[in-house]
Amino acid sequence: MVKVTIDGIEIEVAEGTTILNAARQIGGDVVPPAMCYYTSLKDSGGKCRVCLVKVTHTSTKDPRPMPKLVASCRTNVMDGMVIQNITSPEVLEARKGVVEFLLINHPLDCPICDQAGECDLQNLAYEHGVAKTRYEEERRTFEKIDIGDKIKLHMTRCILCYRCTFVADQLTDNRVHGILGRGDTSEISTYIQKAVDNDFSGNMIDVCPVGALTDNTFRFKSRVWFTKPLDAHRNCDKCCGKVVLFTKGDEVLRVSARKDKYAEVTEYICNECRYDHKRLSDWVIEGPRHIDRNSVISQNHYEKIDLLKLKQEIERQIDFEKGKQLPEPNQSLTA
Amino acid sequence: MLTNRSKLVVKKEMTFWEKIYLPAIFSGIGITIKHLFKKSATVRYPEQTREVSEIWRGQHVLKRDEKGAERCTACGLCAVACPAEAITMVAAERKKGEEKLYREEKYASTYEINMLRCIFCGLCEEACPKEAIFLTDRLVSTDYGRDGFIYGKDKLVESVDNRIDVSKRQTPAVLQFKKIKLFSHNK
Numbered sequence: 180m181v182k183v184t185i186d187g188i189e190i191e192v193a194e195g196t197t198i199l200n201a202a203r204q205i206g207g208d209v210v211p212p213a214m215c216y217y218t219s220l221k222d223s224g225g226k227c228r229v230c231l232v233k234v235t236h237t238s239t240k241d242p243r244p245m246p247k248l249v250a251s252c253r254t255n256v257m258d259g260m261v262i263q264n265i266t267s268p269e270v271l272e273a274r275k276g277v278v279e280f281l282l283i284n285h286p287l288d289c290p291i292c293d294q295a296g297e298c299d300l301q302n303l304a305y306e307h308g309v310a311k312t313r314y315e316e317e318r319r320t321f322e323k324i325d326i327g328d329k330i331k332l333h334m335t336r337c338i339l340c341y342r343c344t345f346v347a348d349q350l351t352d353n354r355v356h357g358i359l360g361r362g363d364t365s366e367i368s369t370y371i372q373k374a375v376d377n378d379f380s381g382n383m384i385d386v387c388p389v390g391a392l393t394d395n396t397f398r399f400k401s402r403v404w405f406t407k408p409l410d411a412h413r414n415c416d417k418c419c420g421k422v423v424l425f426t427k428g429d430e431v432l433r434v435s436a437r438k439d440k441y442a443e444v445t446e447y448i449c450n451e452c453r454y455d456h457k458r459l460s461d462w463v464i465e466g467p468r469h470i471d472r473n474s475v476i477s478q479n480h481y482e483k484i485d486l487l488k489l490k491q492e493i494e495r496q497i498d499f500e501k502g503k504q505l506p507e508p509n510q511s512l513t514a
Numbered sequence: 515m516l517t518n519r520s521k522l523v524v525k526k527e528m529t530f531w532e533k534i535y536l537p538a539i540f541s542g543i544g545i546t547i548k549h550l551f552k553k554s555a556t557v558r559y560p561e562q563t564r565e566v567s568e569i570w571r572g573q574h575v576l577k578r579d580e581k582g583a584e585r586c587t588a589c590g591l592c593a594v595a596c597p598a599e600a601i602t603m604v605a606a607e608r609k610k611g612e613e614k615l616y617r618e619e620k621y622a623s624t625y626e627i628n629m630l631r632c633i634f635c636g637l638c639e640e641a642c643p644k645e646a647i648f649l650t651d652r653l654v655s656t657d658y659g660r661d662g663f664i665y666g667k668d669k670l671v672e673s674v675d676n677r678i679d680v681s682k683r684q685t686p687a688v689l690q691f692k693k694i695k696l697f698s699h700n701k
Binding site: 198288289290291295360398399401402404405475479 | 587588590594606607643644
């Protein structure tokens with residue numbers, strides 16, 4: 180066990196833990212955002228650079244700070260390490276810059292995109308980004324590609340996190356899609372648009388942090404905040420069968436795997452569950468899915484609140500805020 | 515007598531003048547006659563209309579762009595912003611050859627506002643990222659049934675030849691306000 184300090188909060192974690200996972204063990208606001216790191220996918224991480232943190236104390240043996248900001252998803256903790264995330268203005272500024280970079284070639288077509296409302300990039304830009312774009316050059320554009328008949332690839336929206344290629348590599352038996360080209364011209368493609376047809380290919384949709392890979396069967400059916408997410412399961416011999424149904428009335432519009440609070444799939448589901456069972460009677464409904472109340476999906480959804488838990492959460496927030504400066508007043512209200 | 519607030523009702527014997535009721539009747543007629551010479555409070559709608567503000571919030575319009583294509587892309591932000599839940603829509607994908615009809619690759623195949631639910635607050639107009647929906651100074655007309663108040667695209671989308679002017683609602687000050695409001699969370 181090693182002892183680390185993140186934003187003044189001390190925690191003991193197992194040796195070999197990354198900074199990101201140590202922060203996730205603390206939870207709350209000190210967790211750096213992650214666009215490419217995915218716990219269940221081996222070798223993921225280190226690509227998007229939004230999880231940058233500052234290490235002011237490398238270890239008890241070597242108290243020097245690390246020369247530059249490090250990607251927390253790829254850096255292991257050492258005993259006595261002191262890390263600054265949101266308490267360091269340098270980190271916040273760098274993260275703002277990274278978000279700007281990620282958005283350089285992004286088309287910002289959220290009103291059209293099916294991912295809007297549950298998009299990691301949208302949330303990230305909302306929390307950290309700058310509102311104005313300084314980019315005047317032409318953005319790269321690609322034609323839309325159908326990967327098989329069930330997955331739509333909008334390469335224009337892709338941020339090249341490589342998560343989908345890891346899914347193809349690690350979950351399905353023979354990978355037929357990968358990244359072609361280098362640098363600015365790199366793009367996700369299947370060889371000669373070869374259809375991806377193995378049982379777990381649909382999980383690419385769930386791991387995609389943006390709207391680059393979307394479910395073709397759900398395409399433009401409904402905005403996600405007009406659907407009612409339900410936890411459900413069925414007996415499936417290929418996968419765990421535990422899913423979320425996005426329903427509207429008696430209609431199942433979309434089936435997806437369950438995601439945790441870091442928007443990571445806990446248990447992957449097979450294509451049969453995802454595409455072929457679009458009737459409520461196919462599923463055993465467990466109940467409404469808990470949606471974070473900050474999410475737009477929680478709009479007009481009512482669920483029983485655990486008041487005690489809410490109180491604890493608010494008290495935790497207040498304690499946390501005490502150490503922080505108050506945010507600047509909203510200018511549109513005072514001016 | 516639990517609360518000590520009850521009052522005893524006294525039935526007072528009326529005097530002679532009160533009993534004949536005539537003074538009360540004449541004073542009532544007096545009030546009526548006085549109002550005959552006052553300015554009338556009503557207007558003779560629809561020949562006559564009341565003066566309204568330039569940015570009066572009346573019946574909605576779905577705008578087309580300069581080329582006549584529908585601006586609305588069925589993003590659903592107006593419906594989620596609507597406090598009365600009056601707006602519903604169904605999205606569809608634009609097909610090849612329909613580029614002149616719809617501006618974006620997705621459009622609203624049906625778009626309905628229930629004018630009985632609508633409270634004309636203007637939040638849909640504020641939420642719209644495509645400058646597609648605006649409230650206008652037109653009044654919603656009356657009807658005998660409830661069905662007539664569910665306005666579909668036939669009533670909401672402006673016709674190509676007969677554009678509805680919303681420039682009064684889009685002054686530089688308004689646009690600036692919208693801009694600051696949009697991004698105030700980034701400070």
